[in-house]
Amino acid sequence: MSKNNEEFVKEITPQSEDYSQWYLDVIKKTKLVDYAPVKGCMVIRPYGYAIWEKMKEGLDRRIKETGHENAYFPLFIPESLLQKEADHVEGFAPEVAWITKGGDEELSESLAVRPTSEAMFGEMYSDWIQSWRDLPVLINQWANVVRWEKSTKPFLRTSEFLWQEGHTAHRTEEDAEEEALQMLDVYKDFVENDMAIPVLNGLKSEKEKFAGALRTFCIEALMSDGRALQAGTSHNLGQHFAKVFDITFLDQDDERKYVWQTSWGVSTRLIGALIMVHGDNRGLKIPPKVAPHQLVMVPITPKKQREQVLEESDKLYQELKDKFRVKLDNREEHTPGWKFNEWEMKGVPIRLEIGPKDIEKDQVVLVRRDTDEKMFVKRDELIDKLEELIEDIQNKMLQTAKNFLEENTHTASSLDELGQILEQKRGMIKAYWCGNQACEEKVKDDTKATIRVIPFEAETGGSCIACGYHNDDNKEVFFARAY
Amino acid sequence: MSKNNEEFVKEITPQSEDYSQWYLDVIKKTKLVDYAPVKGCMVIRPYGYAIWEKMKEGLDRRIKETGHENAYFPLFIPESLLQKEADHVEGFAPEVAWITKGGDEELSESLAVRPTSEAMFGEMYSDWIQSWRDLPVLINQWANVVRWEKSTKPFLRTSEFLWQEGHTAHRTEEDAEEEALQMLDVYKDFVENDMAIPVLNGLKSEKEKFAGALRTFCIEALMSDGRALQAGTSHNLGQHFAKVFDITFLDQDDERKYVWQTSWGVSTRLIGALIMVHGDNRGLKIPPKVAPHQLVMVPITPKKQREQVLEESDKLYQELKDKFRVKLDNREEHTPGWKFNEWEMKGVPIRLEIGPKDIEKDQVVLVRRDTDEKMFVKRDELIDKLEELIEDIQNKMLQTAKNFLEENTHTASSLDELGQILEQKRGMIKAYWCGNQACEEKVKDDTKATIRVIPFEAETGGSCIACGYHNDDNKEVFFARAY
Ligand SMILES: [Zn+2]
Ligand SMILES: [Zn+2]
Numbered sequence: 033m034s035k036n037n038e039e040f041v042k043e044i045t046p047q048s049e050d051y052s053q054w055y056l057d058v059i060k061k062t063k064l065v066d067y068a069p070v071k072g073c074m075v076i077r078p079y080g081y082a083i084w085e086k087m088k089e090g091l092d093r094r095i096k097e098t099g100h101e102n103a104y105f106p107l108f109i110p111e112s113l114l115q116k117e118a119d120h121v122e123g124f125a126p127e128v129a130w131i132t133k134g135g136d137e138e139l140s141e142s143l144a145v146r147p148t149s150e151a152m153f154g155e156m157y158s159d160w161i162q163s164w165r166d167l168p169v170l171i172n173q174w175a176n177v178v179r180w181e182k183s184t185k186p187f188l189r190t191s192e193f194l195w196q197e198g199h200t201a202h203r204t205e206e207d208a209e210e211e212a213l214q215m216l217d218v219y220k221d222f223v224e225n226d227m228a229i230p231v232l233n234g235l236k237s238e239k240e241k242f243a244g245a246l247r248t249f250c251i252e253a254l255m256s257d258g259r260a261l262q263a264g265t266s267h268n269l270g271q272h273f274a275k276v277f278d279i280t281f282l283d284q285d286d287e288r289k290y291v292w293q294t295s296w297g298v299s300t301r302l303i304g305a306l307i308m309v310h311g312d313n314r315g316l317k318i319p320p321k322v323a324p325h326q327l328v329m330v331p332i333t334p335k336k337q338r339e340q341v342l343e344e345s346d347k348l349y350q351e352l353k354d355k356f357r358v359k360l361d362n363r364e365e366h367t368p369g370w371k372f373n374e375w376e377m378k379g380v381p382i383r384l385e386i387g388p389k390d391i392e393k394d395q396v397v398l399v400r401r402d403t404d405e406k407m408f409v410k411r412d413e414l415i416d417k418l419e420e421l422i423e424d425i426q427n428k429m430l431q432t433a434k435n436f437l438e439e440n441t442h443t444a445s446s447l448d449e450l451g452q453i454l455e456q457k458r459g460m461i462k463a464y465w466c467g468n469q470a471c472e473e474k475v476k477d478d479t480k481a482t483i484r485v486i487p488f489e490a491e492t493g494g495s496c497i498a499c500g501y502h503n504d505d506n507k508e509v510f511f512a513r514a515y
Numbered sequence: 516m517s518k519n520n521e522e523f524v525k526e527i528t529p530q531s532e533d534y535s536q537w538y539l540d541v542i543k544k545t546k547l548v549d550y551a552p553v554k555g556c557m558v559i560r561p562y563g564y565a566i567w568e569k570m571k572e573g574l575d576r577r578i579k580e581t582g583h584e585n586a587y588f589p590l591f592i593p594e595s596l597l598q599k600e601a602d603h604v605e606g607f608a609p610e611v612a613w614i615t616k617g618g619d620e621e622l623s624e625s626l627a628v629r630p631t632s633e634a635m636f637g638e639m640y641s642d643w644i645q646s647w648r649d650l651p652v653l654i655n656q657w658a659n660v661v662r663w664e665k666s667t668k669p670f671l672r673t674s675e676f677l678w679q680e681g682h683t684a685h686r687t688e689e690d691a692e693e694e695a696l697q698m699l700d701v702y703k704d705f706v707e708n709d710m711a712i713p714v715l716n717g718l719k720s721e722k723e724k725f726a727g728a729l730r731t732f733c734i735e736a737l738m739s740d741g742r743a744l745q746a747g748t749s750h751n752l753g754q755h756f757a758k759v760f761d762i763t764f765l766d767q768d769d770e771r772k773y774v775w776q777t778s779w780g781v782s783t784r785l786i787g788a789l790i791m792v793h794g795d796n797r798g799l800k801i802p803p804k805v806a807p808h809q810l811v812m813v814p815i816t817p818k819k820q821r822e823q824v825l826e827e828s829d830k831l832y833q834e835l836k837d838k839f840r841v842k843l844d845n846r847e848e849h850t851p852g853w854k855f856n857e858w859e860m861k862g863v864p865i866r867l868e869i870g871p872k873d874i875e876k877d878q879v880v881l882v883r884r885d886t887d888e889k890m891f892v893k894r895d896e897l898i899d900k901l902e903e904l905i906e907d908i909q910n911k912m913l914q915t916a917k918n919f920l921e922e923n924t925h926t927a928s929s930l931d932e933l934g935q936i937l938e939q940k941r942g943m944i945k946a947y948w949c950g951n952q953a954c955e956e957k958v959k960d961d962t963k964a965t966i967r968v969i970p971f972e973a974e975t976g977g978s979c980i981a982c983g984y985h986n987d988d989n990k991e992v993f994f995a996r997a998y
Contacts, residue, residue: 068589069596069638070626078584078654085585101561102568106551107628107659107675108612113552129591130616131628134663134674135609143553145590145614145628155552165848171561176590176659180617191617192590365648 044377046313051257055185058307062316062378065186072184072191076300079378082324083303084194088174090226090321091196091298094218100170100198105152107176108143113151116276120150123243127179129191145178150244150269150295153199154277161291164203164283168211172198177299187304188261188515195299201279201291205270208292212268215296216249219264227302228319228429229253229309230437231263232460232510234485239469242295246270252484252510254437255308258458260484260512263305266296304515309433316379317401319429320422325359327352327398327418328375332368332387345386348396348411356418358384376401381425382418402429441510447497450511451479458513460484464494464506471498481511527860529796534740538668541790545799545861548669555667555674559783562861565807566786567677571657573709573804574679574781577701583653583681588635590659591626596634599759603633606726610662612674628661633727633752633778636682637760644774647686647766651694655681660782670787671744671998678782684762684774688753691775695751698779699732702747710785711802711912712736712792713920714746715943715993717968722952725778729753735967735993737920738791741941743967743995746788749779787998792916799862800884802912803905808842810835810881810901811858815851815870828869831879831894839901841867859884864908865901885912924993930980933994934962941996943967947977947989954981964994 043061045053059065064080076084092102108131115121124147131143146152153171161169174196184190198215202208216233223229231251241248245267253263273279274290283289310317320326329352331345342362349360359380361371368385375383385397396414398407402425409417440459444450453461465471465483475498476482491508495501526544528536542548547563559567575585591614598604607630614626629635636654644652657679667673681698685691699716706712714734724731728750736746756762757773766772793800803809812835814828825845832843842863844854851868858866868880879897881890885908892900923942927933936944948954948966958981959965974991978984 066639066642068635070589070591070593073589073591075589075635075639076587078586081586082584084587101565103561103564104559104567104677106553106556106558107661108553108556110553126618128618129614129626131612132615133613133625135611137663142616143612152551152558156549156558159549178590180620194587 044313044315047256052185054311054313055304055307058311058315058377059186064303064307064316067186070191072181074186074190074192076194079324080303083306083318083322084300086322086324087226087302088196091218091222092174094222095172095196095198098170098214098218100172100200103171103173104175105146105149105156105173107146109146109149109152111142111144113155114144116151116154117244117273119272120244124148124179127181129178129180146175147177147179148295148297149173149175149177149197149199150273151277153295154273154279154293157199157201157291158277158279161201161279161281164281167201167203167281167291168207169201170198170211171200172196185304187300187307189301193300195297197297198295200294201274202293203281203283203289203291205292208270208294209268212247212249212266212294212296215294216251216264216266219251219266219296219298223251223253223263223298223302223305224430226319226321227306228321228426228433229263229305230430230434232485232487234487234490234510236265237469237472237483237486237509239472240483242267244269244272245295246272250485252460252512253305253309254440254460254512255305255515256311256436257308258440258513260460260510260514261301261305261308262484262514263302264296264298267294269293269295309436310429311379314373315377317429318379318381320381320426323379323381324357325380326357326422327359327382327384328371328380329358329360329384329386330368330371330375331360331362332385332390334388337388341386341388341391344391348386352415352418355415356422372399382421400425402432444497444511445494447475447478450475450481450497454479454481454513461511462508463497463511465509466496466499466501466503466506468496468499471496474498475511479511480513482514484510484512484514486510527796527798530739535668537794537796538787538790541794541798541860542669547786547790547799550669553674555664557669557673557675559677562807563786566789566801566805567783569805569807570709570785571679574701574705575657577705578655578679578681581653581697581701583655583683586654586656587658588629588632588639588656590629592629592632592635594625594627596638597627599634599637600727600756602755603727607631607662610664612661612663629658630660630662631778631780632656632658632660632680632682633756634760636778637756637762637776640682640684640774641760641762644684644762644764647764650684650686650764650774651690652684653681653694654683655679668787670783670790672784676783678780680780681778683777684757685776686764686766686772686774688775691753691777692751695730695732695749695777695779698777699734699747699749702734702749702779702781706734706736706746706781706785706788707913709802709804710789711804711909711916712746712788713913713917715968715970717970717973717993719748720952720955720966720969720992722955723966725750727752727755728778729755733968735943735995736788736792737923737943737995738788738998739794739919740791741923741996743943743993743997744784744788744791745967745997746785747779747781750777752776752778793912794862797856798860800912801862801864803864803909806862806864807840808863809840809905810842810865810867811854811863812841812843812867812869813851813854813858814843814845815868815873817871820871824869824871824874827874831869835898835901838898839905855882865904883908885915927980927994928977930958930961933958933964933980937962937964937996944994945991946980946994948992949979949982949984949986949989951979951982954979957981958994962994962996964996967993967995967997969993
């Protein structure tokens with residue numbers, strides 16, 4: 033480790049010393065976000081937003097490929113509309129920001145800044161849907177939402193965040209269930225293959241489900257500190273909203289029926305997962321598919337050969353720039369060593385060095401951020417090599433995260449054991465549960481762990497971790513402490 | 516015109532009968548937008564949002580090509596922050612929506628829902644900018660903004676709308692001026708070449724400039740009813756915001772200086788312009804570059820040959836779908852004639868018909884929305900022909916709009932004449948102005964026309980339209996009644 037590197041690393045608190053401070057150091061120093069002068073709100077800076085743009089691309093493509101269209105619904109929801117679904121309003125009321133004044137005028141009815149848009153979609157769908165021919169309605173929106181949070185942390189929990197929310201309406205219960213499960217698969221595919229984050233998928237418990245849903249499906253990821261993070265949710269809303277918003281259709285059998293609905297969303301929270309799953313003491317590590325720059329070029333420019341190297345590196349940049357997302361860093365005010373460290377910290381998957389000796393030998397130097405491996409590559413093999421490397425880094429990052437998840441998945445057969453594992457190593461902990469909400473709450477009170485997910489193909493039959501009762505229907509679920 | 520067509524057209528009020536109602540009929544019946552159950556807010560439905568997505572693509576590419584990066588700044592701006600720049604707050608205060616409550620808690624300071632983000636960018640830039648090496652800062656954001664409007668009309672004036680807002684900081688006055696003018700050029704290029712809407716560009720008068728700007732540049736378009744519409748603005752902010760937000764940098768000469776800033780934006784309002792520039796009594800006419808579907812395929816399916824035609828049209832669809840944005844309409848419940856009318860109303864540039872006879876002759880039928888021209892095209896020439904047509908339609912739509920603008924540009928040499936032209940034919944009216952705000956206001960009071968733009972290369976020397984005084988510096992400016 034060079035001296036420069038030492039200086040850099042000092043700026044980031046080591047994970048082992050204070051994980052939370054490490055996280056805050058990383059996001060601030062890599063210029064992903066900054067704190068805004070508004071309680072709990074963040075500014076997503078260009079480097080952070082560029083990651084979000086790549087994520088949007090990958091996810092938007094999948095959302096459209098599965099037949100959905102984008103639209104835009106209003107930011108404000110009248111109080112009376114939000115109050116129509118009782119569970120829903122109870123769940124969200126404590127965290128709603130309210131508009132009470134427009135210009136100089138006091139509003140006769142307060143407007144909620146949308147915490148989520150089921151109510152607004154419900155109201156419009158009741159107008160738009162008349163016949164079975166109108167179904168399914170498959171709409172998504174990319175939007176900002178606001179939830180007035182007491183304690184916040186950039187990306188993970190902020191008063192305003194960006195997300196996509198899909199809202200669909202179907203003819204039958206089966207169609208809605210199929211849609212909710214399909215979108216969970218879309219999320220899993222996107223998060224695993226584009227973000228290199230392995231996830232567990234399955235059902236949420238009644239206690240943890242979305243306010244107003246019949247069933248909530250989710251994907252859950254494990255951060256490198258052993259805490260879980262809910263990475264995406266897909267809800268089968270049943271007919272709850274259809275009934276209160278009166279969304280009906282005339283079916284082929286000439287009967288008027290309520291539609292079946294789903295909603296599903298992922299948010300900028302996923303960037304928090306990206307940081308915590310892949311990052312290390314040197315900073316970010318971004319998978320190539322969502323990296324703003326897949327490689328960064330750092331010319332090595334001794335004074336005498338400066339012109340020659342800059343000319344050559346610019347030539348190379350021109351060759352590469354249409355094939356890869358490449359950044360040429362030819363700033364004069366920083367040394368190559370300083371740049372190496374900065375781009376490592378910013379998590380660029382590949383560094384390309386080119387200096388006088390490399391030009392002589394018709395080669396470049398490549399260094400991987402994920403393994404630190406250093407390679408000398410001939411110029412005429414460079415493009416192939418880069419393509420291969422990008423794929424390999426993407427795969428290896430997922431594999432590394434998968435190994436971590438596996439190594440940090442434990443089994444507990446008693447509440448004591450569960451508590452011990454949580455104290456010593458955290459991670460995902462498999463344990464049997466009788467399905468009783470009192471047992472779920474007892475685990476939480478004793479250990480701060482919640483049921484993260486009930487797997488689709490859960491093992492059955494063991495004794496409940498909390499009450500000890502044995503039942504053939506008891507399911508093996510995943511407990512963890514969560515963000 | 517077929518019987519079906521007659522029935523369809525009846526649903527849209529003719530332009531000549533009630534232009535405003537025509538506009539409202541078109542946007543509602545083509546499902547571009549719907550009214551939301553919130554005062555002055557709209558739902559942008561999938562067809563409308565798909566146009567916005569194509570527009571975003573074209574504009575975002577140009578914004579990035581000119582060196583800007585995207586970011587995301589908070590929705591809420593504390594009252595104290597907004598009040599820092601006096602002109603700015605005075606300009607926007609009457610139309611701000613205020614958050615006064617979060618959850619159950621009354622806020623100690625009200626938060627404005629951003630009507631524009633100069634204040635928030637200013638606050639962050641004062642932190643981020645320290646040295647001349649940090650400049651220029653070139654950031655854009657795509658966001659929703661809220662302006663509490665008394666009277667609203669979808670796309671043209673709504674309480675919430677979508678836009679992009681660029682905010683830049685520069686080292687010198689010249690750099691800022693160059694940036695503001697560059698972005699005006701970007702807007703002109705985008706609006707003319709992608710949206711096929713010709714624009715006049717130039718300067719706004721002091722009266723019409725942005726609240727807090729030094730100078731506002733704009734592009735102005737002419738709608739088919741003869742009223743003007745401001746299509747985009749680019750502001751040289753000078754050092755107004757730099758001084759109140761204390762945005763300074765240490766220059767190369769070791770002196771601390773204030774930055775020079777610009778901001779610039781276009782919004783979903785442009786969709787309103789698209790409708791009113793190109794639309795006719797049959798509905799929308801969308802230029803191919805921003806059309807959600809560049810062509811629609813309508814299979815002609817007599818009962819006996821139904822299977823064969825559907826098979827063949829699906830085969831053709833597979834051939835075309837990666838090269839064009841193509842929609843295959845094989846709905847069973849509607850006749851081809853009904854579909855022709857619907858897609859005409861929705862403004863799809865090209866209709867492709869394929870029936871048993873066409874299959875026999877190895878051809879398809881193409882019909883242009885802009886000229887109604889009908890063509891028989893051999894299958895092996897189809898792709899080339901479509902490419903050619905798409906380009907031709909795009910060019911012809913711009914040319915048609917340019918001709919309209921030219922034909923509806925008039926010259927007035929007295930206030931009476933100006934008034935007469937406005938009463939009889941509206942349009943853009945060139946007239947000399949002495950530069951005096953009293954004269955500008957007199958014209959507005961007498962005729963409801965405002966100065967839309969002061970051209971960069973204005974003619975000089977005539978007598979002022981309002982006061983009659985002759986001066987060699989008097990400029991020929993464009994007056995119009997505007998949206
Ligand atoms: Zn139990
Ligand atoms: Zn005058």
